Amino acid sequence: MLDAAGRAFAERGFHAVSMDEIAAAAGISKPMLYNYFGSKERLYIAYVEQAGRTLLDDMRKAADPAAPVQARLSAGILAFLTYVDEHRAGWALLYQEATNQGGPLAAEVAALRERIARMLYPLFDDWPGSDEGLDETACEALASAFVGAGESIANWWLHHPGEPKERVAALLLSFAGAAAR
């Protein structure tokens, strides 16, 4: 029943889904939804919580505490990607939440991201950790990853306004710097 809600939310966004639809998809009546969850928002949160718990558990289970850092990281990443692969709805809500995927609202942002990412391609021309030069696809992926890193650190910075801009830039640079070394 909570899965039906999650699927609907993930596919069409929080606002585009009505409680009627969720109730219908779950095969129960609307007042029951309210009995169990209290409100649309709380229903949404319940689903996100469940999804988050699952992801976290998967990652924890994968990372053997006794293993060295590298191995733990590698296992964690694999667990993360496995989760993404197997729980599309959950991932969509966790990452994109109400990105209005598909709607015209998201297209602009996606386009901008790609243009910025493309500016980064030269950066990966001789990326370590891969013997030969990287192919186009890998460049795309890494550039996207780097853009995500930048977005995320910028957002972190918003919540730590004391940090000087230059230091944040240096930290972010060290990601790429590590590579360029």
Place this chain on the structure above:
Amino acid sequence: MLDAAGRAFAERGFHAVSMDEIAAAAGISKPMLYNYFGSKERLYIAYVEQAGRTLLDDMRKAADPAAPVQARLSAGILAFLTYVDEHRAGWALLYQEATNQGGPLAAEVAALRERIARMLYPLFDDWPGSDEGLDETACEALASAFVGAGESIANWWLHHPGEPKERVAALLLSFAGAAAR
């Protein structure tokens, strides 16, 4: 006038803002909004476009094409952070789009992100590019960046379902790998 819309959207999200409010905040009447932008969606897009263009221009202007890659990247990052600093509203829309930040919907996701990030702290214990060990704050920032990189590459992967999971994991790992080297 378009700024008023942007501020409102950034602060409360696309769906939570009504055209009445935007019109009031902009000091004009609702039909004018429709005269200029045609619909709520198009108004939103117009703002996002403007914000995106500005950010892109700022970054392009900052990166001297004649400079070496490292310098260009560094300058671009600084320009990016400057933009984030000076255009809070624009940045909020570009990054979080409709993440419903502020609403209780985002709190869960933020908490999850932090718990995952915390799993990464050990990774940065001897991070290169900084002579001494990193302080707590820097760890946070880098972990957040890494989480962002992971999210972003996972999302990229969703649009390139052909790539094997292991390869994506390896690419993401190479970020950390470069550091741990």
Place this chain on the structure above:
Amino acid sequence: MLDAAGRAFAERGFHAVSMDEIAAAAGISKPMLYNYFGSKERLYIAYVEQAGRTLLDDMRKAADPAAPVQARLSAGILAFLTYVDEHRAGWALLYQEATNQGGPLAAEVAALRERIARMLYPLFDDWPGSDEGLDETACEALASAFVGAGESIANWWLHHPGEPKERVAALLLSFAGAAAR
């Protein structure tokens, strides 16, 4: 509840009536109207359909299939007039649909009709089927009927553009011709 809608539509026209008013007049809430009929248009159509079905049934019931043509016609006409008499709202919608009767828009048209009708009075000076000469009132009624016949056949002609004008005129004339014989 559907009657309230019909009355309102008949009295003031489709566009002049708001769903709020209908809901208020019916003693229910607006969302209920939408629950039952889906849209203003479908509510309107539902009423027209009901009215039309009633009229048709009344006429059918009145015309005994075993009776000769004359008797059937006579009975049908009486049933028709009875319906008009007893279902003012239904009739108004069926005949005038959106003629905006009541609004100042209809006055012009009514005046024109009358002036044309008046041109026809001489036609009925010795109308058969009534022994003595027709009084003023009957002339009016017959003239109005003739005008209606003309309007209707003209409209029919618009949908059958192949027919030569002269033939249509002859057919219409045969109404009067029959009388004048």
Place this chain on the structure above:
Amino acid sequence: MLDAAGRAFAERGFHAVSMDEIAAAAGISKPMLYNYFGSKERLYIAYVEQAGRTLLDDMRKAADPAAPVQARLSAGILAFLTYVDEHRAGWALLYQEATNQGGPLAAEVAALRERIARMLYPLFDDWPGSDEGLDETACEALASAFVGAGESIANWWLHHPGEPKERVAALLLSFAGAAAR
């Protein structure tokens, strides 16, 4: 300029046409429309008046006052049909006014009219004024005319409530009666 308004009104109905459109179609600015006509309604009425005057004049000119009744009627009918043929917009407004032609609002009524008309076909099986039996098309036309006569006389009756129903029925019947004789 007033023609542009008429065309628009006739094609899409009073309510579906906006003053913006009329102004644009007429090649002038909206305030000019208001300068000349004062309001949308008065603009509409102005057009209807003009159309009505034209029709009436055409019919008057056609009917030579010196000619016998039959000839005058015949000429008048021809003039009427000619007007309908040559002034579609004018006729549409005079007859159907805001019948929402094409819209789903009119379909129901048109269907009902046809079903009633079809009940009348037997009536015209041996219609005088045409030597041989009437073909299908002529039956349609006459039935439509008769339906129009009925509608019109019923409407006349609504404004003369004193008349007994039976008398109205007799008058209407005499139309057909003349034929059946």
Place this chain on the structure above:
DNA sequence: TATGAATGAGCCTTCATTCAT
């Protein structure tokens, strides 16, 4: 005179939410 720009008012429609059963 002619208009671009502006608006007050209102309408259709939807939805989260709750009773009465």
Place this chain on the structure above:
DNA sequence: GATGAATGAAGGCTCATTCAT
């Protein structure tokens, strides 16, 4: 415990109408 029926509150959008120029 479960639901069908009902609603208050808003929201996006349009349009006839008018100033200021």
